[in-house]
Amino acid sequence: MRNFLPLLMKEEKAVFSSPIAYAIIAVYLLLMGYTFTLMLFLNRTAELVRIFFQAAVLFLLIVPVITMRLLAEERRSGTLELLLTSPVREFEIVLAKFAASVTMIALMLLLTASHAVVLGIYAEPDWGPIYSGFLGLFLLAGALSAVGLLVSGLTANQIVAAVIAMGIGILMWMIDSIGYLLPDPFDTIVTSLSFVAHFTPFATGALFLSDLGFFLTVMLACLLLSVRTLARR
Amino acid sequence: MGLLGPNGSGKTTILRILAGYLRPSAGTARIAGLDVVDDSLAARRCVGYVPEDVPLYGGMAVREFLGFMGRLKGLTAPGLSGAVSEAMHRLRLEQMHDVQIGRLSRGYRQRVAIAQALLGNPALLILDEPTNGLDPRQIIEMRELIRSLGGERTILVTSHILGEIERVADRIAILLDGRLLGVHALRGSGMAQRLRVRIRGDDQHVRTCLARVPGVTAVEAEGEPAISATTYVVDADRSVGEALATAVVGNGFGLLAMEPAPVDLEALFLRLTAQRTEAAR
Numbered sequence: 001m002r003n004f005l006p007l008l009m010k011e012e013k014a015v016f017s018s019p020i021a022y023a024i025i026a027v028y029l030l031l032m033g034y035t036f037t038l039m040l041f042l043n044r045t046a047e048l049v050r051i052f053f054q055a056a057v058l059f060l061l062i063v064p065v066i067t068m069r070l071l072a073e074e075r076r077s078g079t080l081e082l083l084l085t086s087p088v089r090e091f092e093i094v095l096a097k098f099a100a101s102v103t104m105i106a107l108m109l110l111l112t113a114s115h116a117v118v119l120g121i122y123a124e125p126d127w128g129p130i131y132s133g134f135l136g137l138f139l140l141a142g143a144l145s146a147v148g149l150l151v152s153g154l155t156a157n158q159i160v161a162a163v164i165a166m167g168i169g170i171l172m173w174m175i176d177s178i179g180y181l182l183p184d185p186f187d188t189i190v191t192s193l194s195f196v197a198h199f200t201p202f203a204t205g206a207l208f209l210s211d212l213g214f215f216l217t218v219m220l221a222c223l224l225l226s227v228r229t230l231a232r233r
Numbered sequence: 234m235g236l237l238g239p240n241g242s243g244k245t246t247i248l249r250i251l252a253g254y255l256r257p258s259a260g261t262a263r264i265a266g267l268d269v270v271d272d273s274l275a276a277r278r279c280v281g282y283v284p285e286d287v288p289l290y291g292g293m294a295v296r297e298f299l300g301f302m303g304r305l306k307g308l309t310a311p312g313l314s315g316a317v318s319e320a321m322h323r324l325r326l327e328q329m330h331d332v333q334i335g336r337l338s339r340g341y342r343q344r345v346a347i348a349q350a351l352l353g354n355p356a357l358l359i360l361d362e363p364t365n366g367l368d369p370r371q372i373i374e375m376r377e378l379i380r381s382l383g384g385e386r387t388i389l390v391t392s393h394i395l396g397e398i399e400r401v402a403d404r405i406a407i408l409l410d411g412r413l414l415g416v417h418a419l420r421g422s423g424m425a426q427r428l429r430v431r432i433r434g435d436d437q438h439v440r441t442c443l444a445r446v447p448g449v450t451a452v453e454a455e456g457e458p459a460i461s462a463t464t465y466v467v468d469a470d471r472s473v474g475e476a477l478a479t480a481v482v483g484n485g486f487g488l489l490a491m492e493p494a495p496v497d498l499e500a501l502f503l504r505l506t507a508q509r510t511e512a513a514r
Contacts, residue, residue, distance in 0.1 A: 006304040010290075017292060078288030082349075085252040085284075086305040087277045232256075 003092045011100030015066070021104060024062055028108055031058060036115045046123035051115060052133040052203040056196075059105075059141045060173055064165035066104055067148025068158040070097040071226070075156040090230040094223055098149055105141040109134055129205030136202020139215035140195060144169050146222035153229045169195070235402030235419075236391040237502065243411035244391040245285060248361050251389070252282035265356055278307065281350030285361040287342050291335030295326055295345055298334055299352065306353035320348040324378075340371040347378070358382060360390045364397055376400050395499055407505050414505040426469055429455070429494040430477065433462040433487030440465075442484045448473040462489050 015021050035054050039045070074080040083093060113134065119125045148165040155161050176194035179187040191197055198211040236244050249255040250262050253273050262269045267276040290298055299317040308316050321327050324344040329337065334345060343363065350358055363379065364372045379401045382388060392398045398405055399419060407414040418426055432439050436458035443452045443465060451468040467477065474491065481488045 002307070003305050006301055010301055014292065077291075078284060078286055079290055080288075081249075081254050081284050082282075082288055082302075083305075085254050085277060085280070085282045086302065087274050087307060088305050089274065 001092065003088045004096055007088070007092055007096035008099050011070075011096050012103060014069075015100050015104055018069075020065065020069075024065060025104075025108055025111070028058055028062060029111055032112055032115070036118075040118075046119050046125040048115060048119070048125075048130055048133055049203055051112070052137060055109075055112060055137050056140055056173075056199055056203070059137070059144055060169045061166060063101075063105065063141055063144035064148045064151075064162045064169060067101050067145055067152055067165060068162035069152070070101065070149050071153040071230075072155055072158045072161045075153075076158075084230065091223075091227045093230065094149065094153075094226045098145060098219075098223060098226075101145040101149065102142055105145065106138065109137055109141075112137075126205070129203070132201075132205050132207050133203045135207075136199050136211075139202070139212065140199050143195070143215045143218040143222075146219040146226075147172075150222040150226045150229070153226050234387065234389050235398035235405040236389060236408060237395065237398045237405050238391075238393065238408035240393050242393075242408045244393075244408055245361055246411070247408070248282070248359050248389070248391060251357075252280055252359055253277045254282075278353065279356045280359060281353070281355040281357070282359045283343075283346045283350050283361060283363065285365060287339075287346045289334045289342060289345060289349075292333065294331045294333055295337075296321070296330040298345065299349055302349040303352045308353060316352055320351050323351065324348040339366045340368070340374075343367065343371075343375065347382075351382075354386075356386055358386055358388045360388065362391055362393070364392070364394075372397075395502060407502060409506050414508075415501075417501060426472060426474075427494040428467045428469070428474060428477065429464060429490075429492050430467055430481070430488070431462050431464045431490040432481055433489060434485075435460075436463055438484070439463070439481075439486055442480055442486065443467055443477065446473055446476050446480050448476070462487070464490075466494055 032051065032055060036051055039050055071080070074083065084090075116125070116130050116134075119130075144165075147168050148161070151165040151168065152158075152161040155164075172193065173195040176191040176197050179191040179194075182190055192214070198214045201208055201211055236247065238244050246255065250257050251264060251269060253269055253276060256270055264276045265279045267279065269276045290301075293301065296317060299320060300313060303313045303317055321330060324347055326341070326344055326348060329341060329345075334342065337345065343366075347358075347360070347363075350360075360379065364375050367375060376397075379388060379390060383401075383403075390398070390401060402419055404416060404418050406416045430443075436454065440452050440454075443449060446469075448469045448471040449467055450470055453466045455464040455466055467473070478488055478491060
């Protein structure tokens, strides 16, 4: 893991020196602020469930844009050749890129936490669902990042990487709907693959280890496949 | 060591396998005794690699980039800064240390790429077509640089231009369609050599005597044979000077002169590629 830190620093710099990061954060905060304000003045309820669901849907669209350049850009510009011919292990490269993407998402969630602070100042919200909602969003975004990173490693075209990762994310979000058409036991299998099925308990304040395990499994599987993709070359 | 071959002959593929970027589909490759697949990490530590299209991180400044690459090659804080400064000094990059790589000319980018390859002091430096895209003055500077670096380590350099290889390499390997056609010495070494020998004696007997020397592969007379003395061009697959002189004098012929003959790289290349084409038929 000796090379992880220099690789991570390089990735962080690449993420935060690009205007894409600031455009994404600005648009995300604008949309979240709009919904939060509406919710506060129209519903007058001290909870963030709708905010969590809106953030989750935004992440389905935003995370692929954050991850699209991670490996595709290195492949297109040829710098992947430079990295892979240095004495660096493939998993160090993959972990550094994943961590850089997750750092940006964590920053976005930290900024979203301002909504919870406002609720805390003007009302007495139930904090349990708020904490679990943020944890759920973080896990969902982590899983989407891992999917995006894997797809980014398979192509040299960033747009292709973003579109495919977006497609996979959206499909995984709503794949439970097709479960109604399938016979037993396929309906259960398909439903348990759905992002929304595992995210809803978090957003409503119910913590299950199975949901946590699901998101961690998706992350681990995609990261391992990304390492394999780099190692196969 | 130069790797010569027409475009598409497999030069870059071989370099990428040696540098650890590609895995061979068959066979093995070793660097300093380390298998490039089984001991990939250790083998990569022995290699400094400069790819043909010089990929670099355009958003980084020169010193920042070299520091990053140095850390990846295992250099740590006390020695890293010194190693980066030395590499920049060697490649005359000091004045560009805070310039973004994306703003550098092709010549400077090539120098930055070589500077990063030198970090960690690798035993083998691999340069893929290092003079591609450079102007004539930069090409001359690059040749001088390659020659100056060669004294300390092995340099494997590729080109599809005969003249380029001839100017920088001591030995060349000729490649066609992924196959090695031969390895030849251009300057003094124990590899294949060509000698020009002036001998007094009967032409037929002299030829027989020369051909019997172990290692000699071809004997040709320069011009018409004469009784006074004839000049022969002898090709051998190893160093045969001493054995040749002993054989000539031992058989009672007069050895008037012997000198290394320059290898006609163009003729050699054409001969080897023609042989390969004929063999393929």
